Amino acid sequence: MSLPHALLTALLEKPSSGSELTRRFDRSIGYFWSATHQQIYRELGKLEQAGLIRALPSPVPTRGQRKEYEVLPEGRAELRAWVDRREDPRVSRDPLPLRLRAAGVVGVGDLLPELVRHRDLHRARLEEYREFERRDYPGGPRTEQERVQLLVLRGGIDMETGWVSWLTRAVEELSGTAGAPEAGGSADGDVS
Amino acid sequence: MSLPHALLTALLEKPSSGSELTRRFDRSIGYFWSATHQQIYRELGKLEQAGLIRALPSPVPTRGQRKEYEVLPEGRAELRAWVDRREDPRVSRDPLPLRLRAAGVVGVGDLLPELVRHRDLHRARLEEYREFERRDYPGGPRTEQERVQLLVLRGGIDMETGWVSWLTRAVEELSGTAGAPEAGGSADGDVS
């Protein structure tokens, strides 16, 4: 239930069309939420129908035509309410550690290069975020809104740092062992 | 497409029934993958029908009766193939940073106590993981499989560390500012 609120936030920051939003979801909003353009268009339709946003008056209302949306007071109120809502943290759900654990049972095989690849991807993203920080907030945040945006960016930085640190260690550890396949048995119980 | 593989992994580590698996998904597997019991039962059905696992012979095949599953060679092969598959990292998708960013637009309101609550939850989980590490691997991992499981646990630790570090900073920053609501305008553009 977060995509509509992500859209409301993005639209309050700046009224946009669907494709603009898609691009923005690949950038700033993207470090903590992703969405495909189809999700975005569908959701924009729902939000409009629910009376939370509206399309800015446009000459032609047909297909293939840019359509800009802005948030209505009802949308702002809904977002306000959402911010104050209590919601428990999500359980993480990432396949990579899972694959590593599977490798513990069926043998490491070719997983090591994949770990290296992921480490490098996360490293690159981390660098990118740090670059944003330097470039966009050179003297620190200047408004309250920037302050919060910078905080969120730092969230991305902390998460990526966690990944890099983990993957670096994992690659080190597994490089020591040549990937000998595990013996077949499905033996003893669950650890922890 | 990871749940079936999570199940295969868990079943290879130890053949189990649906409810046992549900419990195990709340514990060890749970630090990087979660699933409800309905997801698990449904998926077990599919895996059985696909010939990747089979129910151990049981007296009565009716409802409400425990049913243990074990992995067939085909299931092991599928898991093996999955481990070697390339797959790009997921984009994160967590509502909390999103809510913070929304707060930058509609005002911070009551978000601070929520951040504190999350910080404490993550702190608690981090402590729990560290406890697992101490308790289950006192002298380091003893087998190759334990080595991998410990690595995965450390993944959980690194992620939780990232959360705690971020939330600690966020709470500090926002405590300075009394939560004054932002002015209404939907003004300037997207940062970064």
Added chain:
DNA sequence: ACCCATTTTGCAACTTGTTGCATAATGAGG
């Protein structure tokens, strides 16, 4: 023997996210 709380398994409906493709406008180059 019966009742009742608990455990285990499961169905059904719904929401959210993904993939593949289609259609309309736009604008540059011939």
Added chain:
DNA sequence: CCTCATTATGCAACAAGTTGCAAAATGGGT
């Protein structure tokens, strides 16, 4: 003016995850 690549919007089918509920077994008490 026409073509063609690009951009913007959108439909439809599917896959994955969530929620609410319920039936069958189990294992006490009484």
